[in-house]
Structures are given as C-alpha cells and as structure tokens.
Amino acid sequence: MQDEMPDIPATPPPDVAALHRTIEESLPSMPKRLKQCGEFVLRNPQRIAVSNVAEIAQAAGVQPSAFVRFCKQVGFSGFSAFQKVYKTELTDGWPTYDARLARFRELGARTSPILLEFAGAGRASLDRMVEGIDHAALERAVGVLSRADMVHIAAMRRSFAAATYLFYTFDRMRIPANLHGMTGGIVNAGGLRPKDALIAISYAPYSSETIDLAREARLQGLKVVAITDKAESPLARHADEILLVREIDVDAFRTLTATLVLATTLAVGVGAARKH
Numbered sequence: 001m002q003d004e005m006p007d008i009p010a011t012p013p014p015d016v017a018a019l020h021r022t023i024e025e026s027l028p029s030m031p032k033r034l035k036q037c038g039e040f041v042l043r044n045p046q047r048i049a050v051s052n053v054a055e056i057a058q059a060a061g062v063q064p065s066a067f068v069r070f071c072k073q074v075g076f077s078g079f080s081a082f083q084k085v086y087k088t089e090l091t092d093g094w095p096t097y098d099a100r101l102a103r104f105r106e107l108g109a110r111t112s113p114i115l116l117e118f119a120g121a122g123r124a125s126l127d128r129m130v131e132g133i134d135h136a137a138l139e140r141a142v143g144v145l146s147r148a149d150m151v152h153i154a155a156m157r158r159s160f161a162a163a164t165y166l167f168y169t170f171d172r173m174r175i176p177a178n179l180h181g182m183t184g185g186i187v188n189a190g191g192l193r194p195k196d197a198l199i200a201i202s203y204a205p206y207s208s209e210t211i212d213l214a215r216e217a218r219l220q221g222l223k224v225v226a227i228t229d230k231a232e233s234p235l236a237r238h239a240d241e242i243l244l245v246r247e248i249d250v251d252a253f254r255t256l257t258a259t260l261v262l263a264t265t266l267a268v269g270v271g272a273a274r275k276h
Contacts, residue, residue, distance in 0.1 A: 012075040012082075016045060016089045017232035022074050030073070033062050037070035043215065045234050046208045049086035053079040089204070121248040122257030129245050129258035141225045141241040142266060146273035148197035148223070154180040154213045155201035162201055162227075162259045169267040175274060180213060194221035199266070201227040201259065202235045203247065214238040227262060 013019035023038045030038060040060035041048055048056060057064040071082035145151055151170060155163035163179060170177035178191055192198070198217040202210040206228075214224050215238045226239035229246050236242045245262055247254045 013085070015232075016085055016234065019074065019085055020045075020234065020237065026074065030070075033066040034070045034073055036060055036062050037067050038074075041070075042234075043212050044208045045086060045211070046205060048083060049205070117250045118253070118255050121250045122255045125246070125248045125255070125258040126261060128248070129262060132244060132246075133262075134243065137241050137243060138265070138269075141243060142269040142273055144223045144225060144241060145197050145199065145266065145270045148195065149193065150176045150178055150196040151270070152178045152180060152192065152196055152198040152213075152217070152222070154198060154210050156181075156207040156209050158254060159201040159203060159207070159210075159256070159259070162256055162263045163199075165260060166199060166263045166267055169264065170270075173267070173271040173274075175271060192217055192220045192222055197223045197225065199225045199227070200235055200239070201263075202233070203229045203245075203254075204233070206234050211235050211238065225266075227259065 013022050020042060023042060027035055027038050037057075037060055040056070044059070047059070051059075053064050053067055057067040060067065068079050071079050074082070076082040153163045153166050153170075160181065163181075167177050167179040196217075198214060200210050200214040200217075211234050214226065214235055217224050218238050223241075224239045225241045225243065226233075226235045227243045227245060228235045228239075230236070230244065231242060243262060245258050247256060247258055
C-alpha cells in the first residue's frame with residue numbers, strides 16, 4: 001500500500017529553523033525517495049545553499065525530479081525558492097576574504113586602529129556572553145562532561161581554534177579527550193561510545209560536518225553539549241545542553257574571544273568536578 005502523502009504547508013516556511021521543523025514532522029509519512037531527500041537536507045544545510053539541484057540529488061541518491069517534488073511537498077514552488085531560504089540565512093552577510101580586507105587596506109600601514117577594533121569587539125562579545133549565559137545550562141554541561149568516559153570535541157573551520165584549545169587543556173589535565181578535525185575529510189564517528197560525551201561548536205554559516213557528528217553522537221546515545229549562536233541553529237537541534245555565544249564581528253572577521261573564555265570555563269569546571 002502506498003504511503004499517504006503528508007499535507008503541503010499553506011505557506012512556505014520562512015527560515016531554515018522553521019523549514020527543518022516542517023521536514024522533521026513530515027518525514028514519517030513521506031514516500032521513500034522524498035524521505036531520503038529530507039534526511040539529506042537535515043544533515044547538509046550548508047550544501048543546499050551552494051549546490052545545484054543535480055548535485056544535491058546525486059548526493060542524496062535520488063533523481064533531480066524527486067528532489068523537486070520534495071521541495072514542493074514542504075511548501076515551495078520549486079528548487080530555487082527552496083534553496084533561497086538557505087542562501088539567505090547561511091551565506092548572506094559572509095563576503096569573500098578579499099572583500100573583507102578592502103576597508104582595512106584603506107588604513108595603509110596603520111595597524112593600531114585594527115587592533116583597537118578587534119579589542120573592542122572582543123570586550124563587547126565577552127560582556128554579551130556573560131550577561132546572557134544560561135548558568136543552569138552551564139552547570140549541567142559541566143556535569144555531563146565530567147561524568148563522561150571520553151570527551152569528544154568537534155568544531156570545524158573558523159571554530160577549530162576553540163576545539164584545539166579545549167583538547168589541549170583536557171590533555172594537560174589528563175582528562176580523556178578526542179579531537180575531531182576532519183583530517184583527510186574523515187570525521188571519526190566510529191570512535192563514539194554511549195558513555196562518552198561530545199562538545200560541538202558551530203556558528204553561522206554552520207559546519208555540516210559538525211552537525212553530522214552531533215546527530216550521530218545522539219543516535220549512539222552520547223550526551224551532546226552545543227556551543228552555538230542561537231537556540232534555533234541546526235546544531236542546537238541535536239544537543240542536550242545549549243550554551244549560546246554571539247561573537248561580534250569586525251567586517252566578518254571573528255576573534256572567538258567569548259568562545260575561548262567559555263571553552264576555558266568548561267574545561268576548568270570539568271577538571272575540578274572530576275577531581276572530586
């Protein structure tokens with residue numbers, strides 16, 4: 001008997017978070033091929049923003065026509081309208097590095113103004129993080145990590161610096177830790193164990209590799225602590241505890257000041273808890 005098709009939304013979901021909720025609610029009643037499309041989209045939001053329909057369909061293991069039907073099933077007129085949601089949220093506002101450097105080149109040889117701008121952004125990011133942090137979630141996150149047999153750490157691209165510092169600090173405190181760095185394009189999901197925990201860090205534009213590892217960790221029974229920029233981020237959907245950090249950019253350059261302070265706090269808190 002053919003699966004009953006889910007109802008098509010009256011209006012297209014307005015953003016990525018709402019779209020992913022629609023997809024998740026519709027998946028159980030979707031036919032096999034459309035379900036493949038939905039599962040692929042949830043795992044790879046960044047790829048949707050930058051690939052054409054043929055590339056996405058091939059990666060999802062379906063025909064392009066099936067992916068177009070999927071787009072219509074979740075409320076869009078076609079692939080272009082569907083993709084626009086991802087382009088708007090995951091790529092807009094992130095210029096090339098050459099474009100980012102244009103204003104700084106106008107300063108000529110003067111580096112001191114650049115230092116002052118980044119220092120000011122760092123201070124503002126710290127103030128915002130301290131004022132907005134969920135202290136109860138922070139304590140729960142430390143509890144989750146301190147009870148883990150192994151702490152896995154995942155953060156790709158611009159967030160990788162925070163991951164390496166966490167790994168270094170855990171190693172110096174002799175806390176078992178594993179840094180996932182996508183060496184050779186491989187995420188070591190095979191090393192996850194149910195009594196372990198994962199710290200995952202990702203900000204817009206989000207790392208699909210980090211989101212995939214967080215999803216896999218939850219499926220394998222691990223507790224996941226997410227450090228991200230908003231409660232509706234693709235990473236937060238797979239987390240047990242969410243710690244929000246909104247770094248202030250300077251012409252799309254991010255210093256990670258608040259992220260590193262939060263990472264250090266987590267590491268020291270876990271170290272102190274494990275001593276007891």
